[in-house]
Amino acid sequence: MITPTSPERRVFFFESGVTVHRDTVTYRMYRDIVCLARPSEGSRKTSSSVSSEDLVGCPVCEHFELQFGPSPIPRSLIWIDFTVIFVTGAAGQLGTALCSKLADACVGLSRDQLDLSDCAAIAALVESERPKVIINCAAYTAVDLAEDDPASCRQINADAVAALAKSATKVGALLVQISTDYVFGGSTIADGPNHEDSPLEAQGVYAQTKLAGEQHAQTCPDHLVVRTCGIYGHLPQPKNFVETMLRIGVDREELSVVDDQHCNPTSASTIADAVIALIDAKARGVFHVAASPPTTWCQFAREIFKQSDMVTRVVPITTEQFGAKAARPRHSVLDTSKYTRVTGKSLPTIADDLAIYLATRA
Numbered sequence: 001m002i003t004p005t006s007p008e009r010r011v012f013f014f015e016s017g018v019t020v021h022r023d024t025v026t027y028r029m030y031r032d033i034v035c036l037a038r039p040s041e042g043s044r045k046t047s048s049s050v051s052s053e054d055l056v057g058c059p060v061c062e063h064f065e066l067q068f069g070p071s072p073i074p075r076s077l078i079w080i081d082f083t084v085i086f087v088t089g090a091a092g093q094l095g096t097a098l099c100s101k102l103a104d105a106c107v108g109l110s111r112d113q114l115d116l117s118d119c120a121a122i123a124a125l126v127e128s129e130r131p132k133v134i135i136n137c138a139a140y141t142a143v144d145l146a147e148d149d150p151a152s153c154r155q156i157n158a159d160a161v162a163a164l165a166k167s168a169t170k171v172g173a174l175l176v177q178i179s180t181d182y183v184f185g186g187s188t189i190a191d192g193p194n195h196e197d198s199p200l201e202a203q204g205v206y207a208q209t210k211l212a213g214e215q216h217a218q219t220c221p222d223h224l225v226v227r228t229c230g231i232y233g234h235l236p237q238p239k240n241f242v243e244t245m246l247r248i249g250v251d252r253e254e255l256s257v258v259d260d261q262h263c264n265p266t267s268a269s270t271i272a273d274a275v276i277a278l279i280d281a282k283a284r285g286v287f288h289v290a291a292s293p294p295t296t297w298c299q300f301a302r303e304i305f306k307q308s309d310m311v312t313r314v315v316p317i318t319t320e321q322f323g324a325k326a327a328r329p330r331h332s333v334l335d336t337s338k339y340t341r342v343t344g345k346s347l348p349t350i351a352d353d354l355a356i357y358l359a360t361r362a
């Protein structure tokens, strides 16, 4: 995990009375120990006495105790810069999971805090706050709607990533760009699982703009591109394949689901853990993160109903029979061996991943 001592977190110690950066958004006060979440320009704080009990529950302060002993704690100000990881798209499936796991180590930015259609706002925020890591989970993810709204989709999935990459480069930050299996639109079963350097072919507006986003992210010297598939995560009003199946399956004896799109649906929680593991491992470049073994949406729907004790029958159909507006890959299966090699960690099976999601639904 990202720890108080890892480079993603910086801890500064100040003697009492010195000028320190001041939080303008959120902060927690441990008497004279101030944990700042979003420091900006100067203010003056005066120290007072502090006891070890005041530090309980503050992981960074506990680290401070380990380093300097619990008592006496110097009458000093500690500025802890938590502003080091930005998570965009913080209200989305993956953003929510990441923010929950990173907790105080990150600043979650939802659309209200940072509208990615405003490139000037991206530059202003990143260049003033100077995060060490930016995890870009924001995206235009409505695959079919994108066909009728290519300009909006390109703005968020590609142009905003170019702006993030430019500012990340300026401040020396790592840019983590979340991407999609849909960049493998030309792959067939005969090609086998897609590796990070397998041929790319983006069909449809969503896939094309996500591929452009990958390319923009790669202009940042420090970048991670994490491709994944079929995300399902907990949200107050979740919109994902699992929830759609559960919702419509309740009222129907039978559902028709495509059986010719091979892929690896994965929970947001698993992906969030893997993104953190990649950052911790100081990985750079392109990685695939997904549960396995590959399945089809039809088989996945059957697994959802089986694990949910539902008797809904699932009838296999072809992509053409379903007739969606946007093209979908037939074989976007992701090989994840590079992830395991670099992090030393394994990824769950689709069945286990789904079971945890279902068990933790509200």
Ligand SMILES: NC(=O)C1=CN([C@@H]2O[C@H](COP(=O)(O)OP(=O)(O)OC[C@H]3O[C@@H](n4cnc5c(N)ncnc54)[C@H](OP(=O)(O)O)[C@@H]3O)[C@@H](O)[C@H]2O)C=CC1
Pocket: 089, 090, 091, 092, 093, 094, 095, 110, 111, 112, 114, 115, 116, 117, 136, 137, 138, 139, 140, 141, 156, 178, 179, 180, 181, 210, 228, 229, 230, 231, 232
């Ligand atoms: N969902 C999936 O199955 C897959 C997704 N991916 C990729 O993973 C990433 C995360 O996906 P996921 O969490 O499922 O996506 P969600 O659709 O759940 O979340 C995307 C978030 O992006 C935000 N967003 C959209 N437009 C803007 C904007 N102009 N400014 C700021 N924020 C904006 C949305 O905000 P708001 O809530 O306000 O609309 C939303 O919270 C994306 O990059 C996606 O392309 C990859 C593979 C599969």
Ligand SMILES: Cc1cn([C@H]2C[C@H](O)[C@@H](COP(=O)(O)OP(=O)(O)O[C@H]3O[C@@H](C)C(=O)[C@@H](O)[C@H]3O)O2)c(=O)[nH]c1=O
Pocket: 141, 142, 143, 180, 181, 182, 228, 229, 230, 231, 240, 241, 244, 255, 256, 257, 258, 261, 297, 322, 324, 328
């Ligand atoms: C609801 C439903 C869907 N389907 C099909 C449509 C589609 O081909 C497939 C999956 O449905 P979805 O709506 O989840 O498809 P989609 O929104 O295309 O899912 C994608 O989202 C984007 C953001 C990604 O990046 C991809 O990895 C992928 O997960 O199942 C059926 O066959 N029957 C049904 O009843």
